Amino acid sequence: MTSRVPLVSATDTPAGSRALLDAVHGAFGATPNMFRAVANSPAALQAMWGFFGALSGPGGGTIPAKLGEQIAVAVADRNACEYCLAAHTALGRKAGATPAEMSTAQAGESADPATAAALRFALQLVEQRGQVSDADVAALRAAGFNDGQIVEMLAHVALNLFTNYVNVAFAVPVDFPGVKLLK
Template sequence: MINFQVPTKETVSPTNQAIFEQLEKKVGFLPNLYATYAHSENALKNHLDFSAVNTSLNNKEKEVVNLAVSQVNECLYCLAAHTAIGKMSGFTDEQILEIRKGQASFDNKLDALAKLAKNVTENRGKTDPAVIENFFNSGYTKENLVDTIELVGLKTISNYLHRTTGVPVDFPSAPELKLTTIS
C-alpha cells in the first residue's frame, strides 16, 4: 500500500478548510477519511452534500445499509465508524455484528434491508430476485429500493477510498466478525 498522508487544515484549500471547521464542530474531531476527500477541491463537499440528501430511509435503516456494505467491501475504517454510529442509533453490539453478516433476526424489516444491501453489494447490482421480493414483502417500497441502492453506492465510494489509501482509522476498531462456514 502507498503511504497516503491525511491532509491537515493548513494543506487544503480555503473551501476545504471551512468544511474542516464545520466538521470539527459537528463531529468533535476531523475524521481522517473525510480529510482524505479534501485532496480534491470538490470531493469532500460533494460527498457531504450527497450524504445529506433526503431519503426514505431512517437513520437506523441507513446504518444497516452502511454496516452491511462496509462488511462486504471489507472496509475497516467504515466498519469502525459505523459501529460507533450504530451504537449511537440504538443497536447493541450483538445486533451490529449480525447486521454486518447481512441479517437482522431481531427485526424482520431490517433483516430484509440487510439482506438486500449485502446482496446488491456482493453481486454489484445483479440482485437476487428473491431478495428483492422479500424486501417488498417486508413492507419496503420501490422508493426505498432506489434509496437503498443509492446509499450502497455512496458507502462503496467511502469504502473504496479507504481501501485504496489506507489512511489510519481514528474510531475505535470494530470487533472482528467471525463468519461460520459449513463444511
C-alpha cells in the same frame, strides 16, 4: 500504517475544502481521517459530504439512521473496510442500535425481518455488482419498504462503496474504536 494520500490539516487544506471540513468538524466534533484524506480534492469532498447530507441530514432520507448504519457495517465487512466498520458501528450505537444488533448486521443478519431483508438486498447489490432480480425488489416491498426507500437503500450502498474504497485504497488510519472484521 501511513495513509497513501496526505491527511490534510487546518494549515494545508485546499481552499475549496475548508468550509466543508468545518461543516464535518461541526457535525462530528472532530474531523475524521477519512474526510481529511478526501479533502485533497474539493470536488470529491463536496460529493461525499453532499451524499451524507442527502441521506441523513435534516429533511434527508426516509430510511431510519439505525438501518442506514446496519447497512453500512454489512457493506464494510464485505469490503474488508476496517475504517468504515469502526465508524459505522459507533454511529449505529449513537442511532440506537445495540451492540448485538450491530454485530449481527455486520454479518448481514437481523432478528427483525424488515432489517434482514434490507441487509440481504444491500449485500446482493455489493456481491452481484448491482445485478438483482425482480424477485429481490419484490422481497423488499413484501417486507414493507416503499419504492423510495428501496432506492435509498441502493444509495446507502453506493455511498458506502465510495467510502470503503477511499479508506481501503488509501490506507486511511482508523480513528474510531476498532471493530474486528468477520473475514
